[in-house]
Amino acid sequence: MSPRAASRLETLGFKRVIDYVPGKQAWYEENEPREGKAVDEIWIGDVADAEVPTCGLTERIGAVRARVHAADSETCVVVSSERVVLGLLRKSELDGDPQATAEAVMRPGPKTFRPSVTLQELLKSMRDNNIQTNSLVTTLEGRLVGVISRADAEATLAHEQSGEGSP
Amino acid sequence: MGSLSTFRLMPSQIFSATEVKRLLEEGAQLVDVLGQDEFEHDHMPGAINIPLKQLDERTAGQLDRTRPVLVYCNDFG
Numbered sequence: 001m002s003p004r005a006a007s008r009l010e011t012l013g014f015k016r017v018i019d020y021v022p023g024k025q026a027w028y029e030e031n032e033p034r035e036g037k038a039v040d041e042i043w044i045g046d047v048a049d050a051e052v053p054t055c056g057l058t059e060r061i062g063a064v065r066a067r068v069h070a071a072d073s074e075t076c077v078v079v080s081s082e083r084v085v086l087g088l089l090r091k092s093e094l095d096g097d098p099q100a101t102a103e104a105v106m107r108p109g110p111k112t113f114r115p116s117v118t119l120q121e122l123l124k125s126m127r128d129n130n131i132q133t134n135s136l137v138t139t140l141e142g143r144l145v146g147v148i149s150r151a152d153a154e155a156t157l158a159h160e161q162s163g164e165g166s167p
Numbered sequence: 168m169g170s171l172s173t174f175r176l177m178p179s180q181i182f183s184a185t186e187v188k189r190l191l192e193e194g195a196q197l198v199d200v201l202g203q204d205e206f207e208h209d210h211m212p213g214a215i216n217i218p219l220k221q222l223d224e225r226t227a228g229q230l231d232r233t234r235p236v237l238v239y240c241n242d243f244g
Binding site: 034 | 186198199208218
């Protein structure tokens with residue numbers, strides 16, 4: 001649709017017309033802001049915890065574990081230098097051999113969700129699949145936005161539905 | 168030999184949010200060409216709505232012809 005609109009604008013005499021080909025969904029999936037009625041919805045990019053511990057592939061589990069415990073967390077996301085998600089370390093990996101690298105023991109290719117998924121949609125998926133742990137939120141290009149725990153998702157939605165959420 | 172723009176037959180295309188932000192900083196106008204209901208539900212910040220089916224000389228009159236115009240819809244459609 002936008003290519004046709006761009007061409008039409010040129011026929012109407014506009015000299016510099018640019019088509020943003022991926023469109024608004026891609027914009028939202030980069031965790032960029034929105035306007036309209038949808039600002040009243042809770043999208044998971046709005047509430048994901050960006051302070052989740054991260055580590056690189058070559059880091060030793062012993063060092064990572066100390067950092068994760070200091071952050072009062074039980075998981076660590078393994079990321080590239082561009083913060084693209086490569087894997088996940090849960091408690092069982094973090095409690096393992098301290099000399100092992102993250103790459104050697106991580107769970108590769110964890111399931112991720114896009115920032116424009118609503119909190120209700122995420123919770124439904126978590127409930128349907130009996131997911132009790134953190135869910136990862138990533139951009140269209142796979143960069144880590146943050147994590148949402150099942151407990152936080154339930155609490156946030158309950159708070160919102162009770163009418164106590166922000167306007 | 169002329170520049171690429173000399174021979175451009177189609178509108179320019181961009182593919183990244185970074186390029187969108189750069190163009191907006193440079194003064195581009197953002198136009199959402201989807202229907203009004205969809206626009207009212209959600210749209211990119213600062214966009215104005217000119218649905219494709221209503222795009223003509225009159226509706227385009229609200230745009231500044233001296234500034235770039237950046238159009239979008241919801242996907243590759």
